[in-house]
Amino acid sequence: MPEIDSGDTAWILASTALVMLMTPGLALFYGGLVRRKNVLSTIMHSFFILGLVSVTWVLWGYTLAFGPDTGLGIIGGLDWLALEGVTGDPSDTYATTIPHLLFMAFQMMFAIITPALISGAFAERKRFKAFVLFAVAWATFVYAPIAHWVWSPDGWLFGLGVLDFAGGTVVHLSSGIAALVAALFIGRRTGLIQPATEPHDVPMTVLGAGLLWFGWFGFNAGSALGANGVAATAFVTTNTAAAMAAITWVTISWLHRGTPSVLGAAIGAVAGLVAITPAAGYVTPAASVLIGLGVGVLCYGAAQLRLRARVDDALDVFAVHGVGGAFGAVATGVFATTAVNAAAFEGLLRGNPNQVVLQLIAVAAVGTFSAVMTGAILFLVNLVTPIRVAGDVEETGLDLAQHGEIAYQS
């Protein structure tokens, strides 16, 4: 039986807590971006999911995502239902130097934040009951299968040789595409002069971005699943890409709009964190500079296109997570090198163009699956309870109408 390494275990315990903090951080990031009458409902989406998916993951999510394969590389079986057989001893398959329960908990935090990311697309007009039902279904029927495809040794994308260090496709592309579908399904917000984000509290958003950046060290460096050199590489590439994307976004907005946007710094940093996620443990720090630069330019452009489009993805989830996740996945195929991580494959720049093709296959498969399944789930939930609140509720604000509370007394 594999033996527990105390250093690895300590680092993944800390990383799990870091990733947990990202979801309240996301709540603040999104909460600051909406109008003041909807800040509590926006925060509630993330905070309630923290409880909701924690439970569904223990009961059935983990076994569907990481349980022994049912035979086709599509989804895990029910062997570990309610964590039966998942103990404090190491797994034979996953992270063999830490307790299996700890690996499960680390993965749980990823499963929590992914549906929370989607909530930004239908902010300010989503019925809470519908959101709860959507989140349960999405975490079960979209997240769990995709995680199995990419991260289970029996998963079909894993078997092809697709690289996704910490969730560029599993977390960000899947949620970004789902956000686009959700925004199309639910329609545009009413009462907006322009389909731009209308932040009521920029400091709240910047605080949220800071917490996300902090937690992302656990997300990416923790995905080394050990306290080792790969973790250190992932830590440095994560910080570098976030930094480069932040200063790139600010520079572009400065030239484009005439002012260096504070919000741009926050959103740009998140875009950089998204793009480096699939690559963090596979690329050099120099490559992470280029990834940060590229995603800063690309996501800024995507956000500008969204402003002109009729699609009201309220908080730019698709522009940042969908576009950034896809870019990061492809960039991984370009920059990956076994010089950084012996478990990686060489990328395009190391003479292996096939890795880019594999990454594109993963982007297409995950994007298509997420789009189709998200649309189906929204359709079915809408039959149970309308996804969108009534017009007068939207006018009043979801905080008061849906939750009976208001964020600010004056």
Add this chain to the structure above:
Amino acid sequence: MVIAALISFGILLVAWILAPSEGVEQIAEVAPESELAPVAA
């Protein structure tokens, strides 16, 4: 124990489906809010 755990979550799920959609009618005057605020980036 596993079955009991699943049932307990199932009870919550049914409760969410049956729970009221709109909890509160407008209980206070909310000041109208400006629709023109800074644009991101």
